[in-house]
Amino acid sequence: MQIKDIRKSFRSGETVEEVLKGVDITLHEGEVTALVGTSGSGKSTLLTIAAGLQSSSDGSVLFEGKDLTLMNQEEIRQIRASAFGFVFQSAHLVPFLTVEEQLSLMLDVAHSALSKKERKAATAQMIEQVGLTHRKNAYPASLSGGEKQRVAIARALVHQPKILFADEPTAALDSKRSHDIMKQIQTLTKQMGIAVLLVTHDEEMLQYADRVVEMRDGVVV
Amino acid sequence: MKLAWKEMTRNKTKFVILGSIIFLVSFLTFMISGLANGLSQDNASLIKDLPDGTFLMSEDAEETVTYSRIDPQIQEKVLSDYPEAVGLSIQMGFLKDNEEKQQSVAFVASTGASYFEEPAQGEVFLDESLAEDQSVGEELLHEQSDMNFTAAGFVKQTTYSHSPVAFISLEDYEKMFRAEEMQLLFVPGEETVQAAGLQSFSKANFLDLIPSYSAEQLSLNMIVWFLVVISGLLFAIFFYMMNVQKIKLYGILKGIGVKTSTLFRMMWMQMMAIALVSLALSALLSQGFTMIAPANLPFSLPVETTLLLSVVFLAVGFVGATLSGIQIKKVEPLQAIQQGEV
Numbered sequence: 012m013q014i015k016d017i018r019k020s021f022r023s024g025e026t027v028e029e030v031l032k033g034v035d036i037t038l039h040e041g042e043v044t045a046l047v048g049t050s051g052s053g054k055s056t057l058l059t060i061a062a063g064l065q066s067s068s069d070g071s072v073l074f075e076g077k078d079l080t081l082m083n084q085e086e087i088r089q090i091r092a093s094a095f096g097f098v099f100q101s102a103h104l105v106p107f108l109t110v111e112e113q114l115s116l117m118l119d120v121a122h123s124a125l126s127k128k129e130r131k132a133a134t135a136q137m138i139e140q141v142g143l144t145h146r147k148n149a150y151p152a153s154l155s156g157g158e159k160q161r162v163a164i165a166r167a168l169v170h171q172p173k174i175l176f177a178d179e180p181t182a183a184l185d186s187k188r189s190h191d192i193m194k195q196i197q198t199l200t201k202q203m204g205i206a207v208l209l210v211t212h213d214e215e216m217l218q219y220a221d222r223v224v225e226m227r228d229g230v231v232v
Numbered sequence: 233m234k235l236a237w238k239e240m241t242r243n244k245t246k247f248v249i250l251g252s253i254i255f256l257v258s259f260l261t262f263m264i265s266g267l268a269n270g271l272s273q274d275n276a277s278l279i280k281d282l283p284d285g286t287f288l289m290s291e292d293a294e295e296t297v298t299y300s301r302i303d304p305q306i307q308e309k310v311l312s313d314y315p316e317a318v319g320l321s322i323q324m325g326f327l328k329d330n331e332e333k334q335q336s337v338a339f340v341a342s343t344g345a346s347y348f349e350e351p352a353q354g355e356v357f358l359d360e361s362l363a364e365d366q367s368v369g370e371e372l373l374h375e376q377s378d379m380n381f382t383a384a385g386f387v388k389q390t391t392y393s394h395s396p397v398a399f400i401s402l403e404d405y406e407k408m409f410r411a412e413e414m415q416l417l418f419v420p421g422e423e424t425v426q427a428a429g430l431q432s433f434s435k436a437n438f439l440d441l442i443p444s445y446s447a448e449q450l451s452l453n454m455i456v457w458f459l460v461v462i463s464g465l466l467f468a469i470f471f472y473m474m475n476v477q478k479i480k481l482y483g484i485l486k487g488i489g490v491k492t493s494t495l496f497r498m499m500w501m502q503m504m505a506i507a508l509v510s511l512a513l514s515a516l517l518s519q520g521f522t523m524i525a526p527a528n529l530p531f532s533l534p535v536e537t538t539l540l541l542s543v544v545f546l547a548v549g550f551v552g553a554t555l556s557g558i559q560i561k562k563v564e565p566l567q568a569i570q571q572g573e574v
Contacts, residue, residue: 064487064566092489099569103484105235107242116235120489150242166488178569 012038012174012206014061017070019053019229030056032229033070038174038206043197045209045220052226054210055178061208062095062176063087075173093121096167096205098196100179102159104151110138110162111147114169121170137165141195157188161195168199175200177209181216193219235494236501250470251506254463258545259514261459265541266518266533268452274530276442278322278340278392279435282347285420287438288430293415295431295441297322301413303429310417310427311343317425319343319414321405322392327356327372327381335362338392341405343414349399355384359396361528362386377408393442460541464548467503472556475499482560483568495560503553504546511542 019031030053038044038061046054060067063079072079074094079087104113114134118125125133138147141161151159160180167175177196181189197219200207209220217223225232240247273280288310293300302319311317323339337358342348349357358366363386366372370383381400390397406412419425426432433441440446475482482495515538525531 059566059569064569088486088489088491091487095489097488097569103480103487103569105481105485107239108235112238117488119234 012061013071013073014038014057015071015073017057017060017072018068019056019060020068030229031060031067031070034226034229034231036061036208036224036231038208040173040206041201041204042221043200043207043209043219045211045217045223046226047211047214047217047223048226050212053229054226057226058176058178058208058210062097062174063091093170094173096170096172096175098160098163098167098175098177098180100182102151102156102163104154104159104162104166106151109148109150110143110154110165111135113151113162113166114138117166117169121172123170133169137169140199141165157184157191160184160188160192164192164195164199168203168205171203172205175205175207177207179210179212181211181213186215189213189216236498236505239498240502240505246474247502247506250466251510253466254507254510254545254549255514257459257463257466258511258542259517261456261463261541261545262514262518262533262538263521264452264459265456265537266522266531268449268456269534269537270530270532271452272439272445272449273389273532274391275394275445275448276392276439277389278338278397279439279442281390282418282435283420284422284435285418286423286425287433287435288417288419288425288427289415289433291429291431293431297415297441300415301411302415302417304413306427306429307414307417310419310425310430314419314421314425316421317417317419318347320348320416320418321409321411321414322416323405323409324393324395325374325376325408327374327398329366329370329372333365335365336395337362337398338395339405339408340392340397340399341402342399343402347418347420349385349387351384351399351401353401353403354380354382355401356381357385357387357399358383359390359398360386360388361391361396374408379404379408393444456541460544460548463545464552466552467507467549468552468556470556471499471503471553472559475556475559479559479563480568483563483565486563487565487569492561496554496557499553499557499560500550503549507546507549511545515542 014034014036017031017034018029020027020029034057036044046057048054059065061072067080070080074090105116108116111134114137115130118130123130138144141164143158143161146154146158154162181192184192193216196207289297289300290302307319311319320342325337325339326334327337328334340348344350351357356372366383368383368385372381372383374381424432485495486492518533519538522531522533
């Protein structure tokens with residue numbers, strides 16, 4: 012994915028605030044790119060624009076040769092469903108689905124070409140990879156914070172996306188759990204050749220990144 | 233579909249509560265509809281049970297049956313133009329039995345057709361509701377004319393203006409009420425019949441001329457439709473509240489790529505499942521009630537009416553749920569993601 016000269020402005024009454032002032036980043040297969048910067052530097056805004064969750068004021072986001080900024084909502088949704096994975100600060104799990112069902116929902120949404128049997132196998136394998144086989148029939152309400160986040164990672168990767176967008180995935184976890192989660196993200200995305208765009212304010216987590224991009228006042232420094 | 237079903241099974245209490253409310257409202261609606269229909273049968277089954285057709289009465293009667301007198305020449309012309317047509321007269325009166333018990337009846341005489349009973353002179357066919365006090369062969373007296381009648385038999389629910397019908401011969405009618413002209417002409421068929429000096433009414437319009445019929449039906453039908461609208465509002469409010477609670481979840485699901493139409497289908501499926509189960513239960517119970525209802529209770533709930541009301545319930549529920557679902561369309565994934573845990 013190539014993020015080219017992305018700009019984003021917000022209008023507040025008479026004043027226009029420019030949050031991103033022309034950012035260029037390229038994401039590579041199997042590489043973890045960490046975006047760091049102070050609060051308000053524009054890193055989360057950049058991630059959500061790259062993920063097609065909000066539009067930019069100018070610039071382009073090229074994914075597999077196509078510009079996301081020129082696509083309609085349905086085209087962007089299709090790409091989000093099939094080629095992107097998301098992990099956020101909160102796990103955002105569906106409260107009435109078990110761990111296993113959370114993953115099969117993602118495969119349904121991604122219109123995975125896998126057969127029913129293959130889907131079951133893929134789901135079981137991913138749950139195993141995040142170490143939650145014994146909790147596969149549990150509902151989110153009975154999971155700990157770390158377990159929930161591991162389910163979120165499994166859900167984000169089960170359909171084998173091309174890019175994983177992770178916005179402060181460890182912000183709500185203690186240090187030990189944060190390292191566990193980051194190790195899992197690093198290992199799994201390397202294994203699967205997935206590009207990762209990670210937003211974090213925790214410097215300890217940067218050890219899991221292949222590349223660190225620092226942002227300040229809407230530009231890469 | 234799977235999502236909708238999973239949510240329902242995981243949150244049984246919430247959905248059972250809504251289902252119970254819909255069941256109670258629909259059951260009440262079916263019962264009131266049964267009473268409305270029962271009262272309507274009780275009021276005018278003589279007319280209601282006739283096939284569709286045109287009623288003709290004299291123009292100068294000003295839509296009052298008792299004032300209508302049809303010119304014999306016009307009557308003859310209509311009866312010869314339409315062989316299925318029949319002349320008909322209805323007069324309210326009393327019959328007294330051997331025990332001096334007086335019974336209010338609607339005397340009906342006709343020029344003869346398969347639609348009405350045609351007793352011989354001096355005989356009377358009575359509505360079955362009188363079978364409790366009268367028996368076949370019993371002598372009955374019409375005091376005003378001092379004429380005696382023999383009960384020749386009973387007919388299945390035939391009433392007019394809430395009174396049991398007493399079919400008498402045309403000759404007896406003419407003697408009793410000193411009237412040679414008929415009050416009405418009835419021409420079966422879908423075509424509207426017109427005749428000089430006569431006013432035409434469809435069956436439905438003629439029913440409204442019966443005293444109390446339209447007022448009675450209007451109030452009961454208003455209750456029925458009011459309940460139908462309430463059930464639609466219940467669906468709208470319930471799903472609105474559920475959607476408000478799930479707004480973040482919808483945002484997240486949209487964020488990971490779930491289609492808005494899938495979320496709408498999820499809501500519609502839940503609405504249909506609740507409504508179908510509730511309606512099936514209330515339809516079953518109300519139909520069961522028709523079998524055990526006391527004979528003197530005016531209650532009639534045909535299966536067609538139950539089905540029609542059920543379809544209306546489903547349609548109103550669908551509209552209610554869909555209106556409440558507009559929030560789903562509006563929800564922004566980014567907003568939901570930034571708001572924290574679902």
